[in-house]
Amino acid sequence: MSPLLEAEQAVLGAVLLDPGQLRQLGWLTPEHFHRPVHQALFAAVRKLHADRHPASTAESAVPLSWVTDAVAEAGLHVRGLSASYAHSLASACPRPGHAPVYGRMVLEGAIHRSITAHAIRLHQAARADALQGDVEGALRCADVLRDVLNDLARRWGTEPRPVDPGAPPAPGSAAAPPPGWAKAAEEERVLLGVLAERPKGMDEVVGWLRPDDFADPARGEVYRCLDALHHRGEPIDRITLLWEAQRRGLLADGTLSSDQLAALCGGVGPGSAEWLGEQVLRSSVTRTAAASARSIRALAEDEALAPGRLINHALHALGPLNEVRTRWQSANGHPPPTPPAPSPNGPPPARVHAARARSAPRPVSPPVSRPGVAPSPAAVRPPSRGHS
Structure with missing residues (x-):
């Protein structure tokens, strides 16, 4: 049995033995449980507790x-739950007073699962957009993922902020070629040819197109050379472009050849640098979204990574997508959204409560009787006064 499954059973066993523990688990929701039967049972006890079931105010033995x-309430929403399984959950709980710690384990597993699921959706949306020549699906999924990360940070009790993980996580498998890569490569080639033959087109794209937006690093270096010549106000033609590439060592290290540059500077038909640049940037958005999704999924699948670090590393992995998205909006005449201002009063009370519920020391609770069993006389006998 996995530690996560044992933690889920322990949380449920704790609230079945001591309904008062639910007051310390307000930050835990049924969706945080992995098994549907556990989700239904936790939702049921929360509903009964909110409806002021007699057990929620019992001061002695918990009524059967x-x-x-x-079990009856949970059985309305899930099949296969029996009273015997509920009693086995009570037996699986070592200490009902440790319910907040068990709940923390359940929330930790839910954080990893939730981030993994949303990273997969982002990757699927990015690949679908690449096929359809769109970016909106990937950007919507990125917004949802960011909101999920912020909500999980609030529940975990940490401040959501991007943190560089250092060495990038190793992906589980090699990334497949992005959909439409052949078309994107042709658009990059034509754009560079248009810019080399008609340098005035640089004015249309230089404000928002970057060398890293090119899928082929060699073509990105050609654009870097064009950008440098344009920035210095020098003329652009086949000879000056070849000279700039040589000055940057691109010919010596084999990144480019004189024949490749000559092919780019000749035989290009009419074309709009701005339109072609937007196509290159659109491909960069979907490609960056897919790369961010793979990085976040690799982080989430590392069970040894603490939730607070996972959330902050995932926010950092979204950084490149945020940057290229801002330039995409600029190219299309849409100003980037204004980020919400930080609260002047510090973290929200809900986050503070969640953190305290997990970490504050708890008084030792008296032994809790099993449901339907009255406490023994020895359990209520006052301590002897005859010993010092």
């Missing part, structure tokens, strides 16, 4: 109706 009513 607490378990039977919880």
Whole structure:
């Protein structure tokens, strides 16, 4: 049995033995449980507790109706739950007073699962957009993922902020070629030819197109050479472009050849540098979204990574997508959205409560009787005064 499954059973066993533990688990929701039967049972006990079930205010033994009513309520939403399984959950809980710690383990597993699922959706949306010549699906999924990360940070009790993980996580498998890569490569080639033959086109794209937007690093270096010549105000033609490439060592290290540059500077028909640049930038958006999704998924699948670090590393992995998205909006005449201002009063109370619920020391709770069993006389006998 996995530690996560044992933690889920322990949380449920704790609230079945001691309904008062639910007051310390307000930051935990049924969706954080992995098994559907556990989700239904936790939702049931929360509903009964909110409806002020007699067990929620019992000061002595927990009545047996607490378990039977919880099973009946959960049985309305899931099949296969029996009273015997509920009693086995109570037996699986070592200490009901440790419920906040068990809940923290459940939330930690939910954070990893949730981030993994949203990273997969982002990757699928990016590949679909690449086929359709669009970016909106990937950008919407990126927004959803960012909101999920911020919500998980609030529940975990940490401040969401991008943190560089250092060495990038190793992806589980080699990335497949992006859809439409042949078309994107042709658009890059034609754009460079247009810019080399008609340098005035640089004015249309230089404000938002970057060398890293090219899928082929060699073509990106050609654009870098064009950008440098344009920035210095020097003429652009086949000879000056070849000279700039040589000055940057691109010919010596084999990145480019004189024949490749000559082919770019000749035989190019009419074309709009701005339109072609937008196509290159659109491909860069979907390619960057897919790369961010792969990095975030690799982070989320590392079970040894603590949730706070996972959330902040995932926010950092979205950084390149945020940057290329801003330039895409600039190229299309849409100003980037204004980020929300930080709260002057510090972290939200819900986040502070979540953190305290997990880390604050708890008084030792008295032994809790099993449902339907009255406490023994020894359990309520006052301590002897005859010993010092």
